[in-house]
Amino acid sequence: MSPIEIVCRAAREWALLIRRLMRDDNGIAGIEMAIIMPVLLLLFCGGGEIALYARSHFQASQMASTVADAVSRYETLTASDVASIFTVTSEIMGTDDFGKNGYVILSSVSRTGGATSIVAWQCKGGALPNTSKIGIVNKAATLPGNLTLDATDNVIVAEVFYRHTPIFSNFISIEPQLYETAVFRPRLGSLTSAPGC
Known part of the structure; x- marks a missing residue:
């Protein structure tokens, strides 16, 4: 057999094999599933991660609102009052890891006849020390939303x-540090004297 005949015979066998495979539809579902499964997993993991991130944002916002509201209900505030509020932050946040991954700063901001608002006092609690974006004690305050x-x-x-600690950090890039604020006016007193915390 000549080399040309060998090549022609091999080409015919390949053509028959390709025709037979094209008529045979066994395994098509498996192939389709193998093609689409990575996309489905990416959508599932990414959607779950975005939902958890949105939940953490909501919980941090709710916690800021709850803590500011609780403090604003006091007529006078003591260090033990602030400590008891800080001890329930994990329950307020709805997660057990807030003790090691969270930080709360309470600030009293007042404007006692001057032209600028001043931070009267601050109390801080949590495991991740952060600097207040409102300001430091006895200095000008920057209130959220340009509040005057x-x-x-x-x-x-x-x-x-x-x-926030992402579960699937390789799938989606999100900001790990969440920051939320809440502002409440004291109901029963001015709360400008430091509670000693």
């Missing part, structure tokens, strides 16, 4: 820092 206070006005600001 009237003369002799006072507000309580709660800042919540939370380090």
Whole structure:
């Protein structure tokens, strides 16, 4: 047999094999599943991660609001009151890891006749020390949303820092540090004197 005949015979056998495979539909579902499964897994993992991140954002926002609201209900605030509020932060946040991945800063901001708002006092609690974005004690305050206070006005600001740990960090890139604030006006007193925390 000549080399040309060998090549022609091999080509005919390949053509018969390809025709037979094209008519045989066994295994098509498996091939389709193998092609689409990575895309489905990526969508499932990414969607789950985005949902967990949104939940953490919501919980941090709720926690800031709850803590600021609780503090604003006091007539006078003591260090033990602040400590008891800080001890329930994990329950407020709804996660057990807030103790090691979260930080709360309570600030009293007042404008006692001056032109600028001043941070009267701050209390901090948590395992991840962060710097307040509101300001430091006895210095000018930067309130969220460009809020300006009237003369002799006072507000309580709660800042919540939370380090979100992604489950599927390889699939989606998200900001791990969450930051939420809430501002409440004290109901029963001015709360401008430091509670000693």
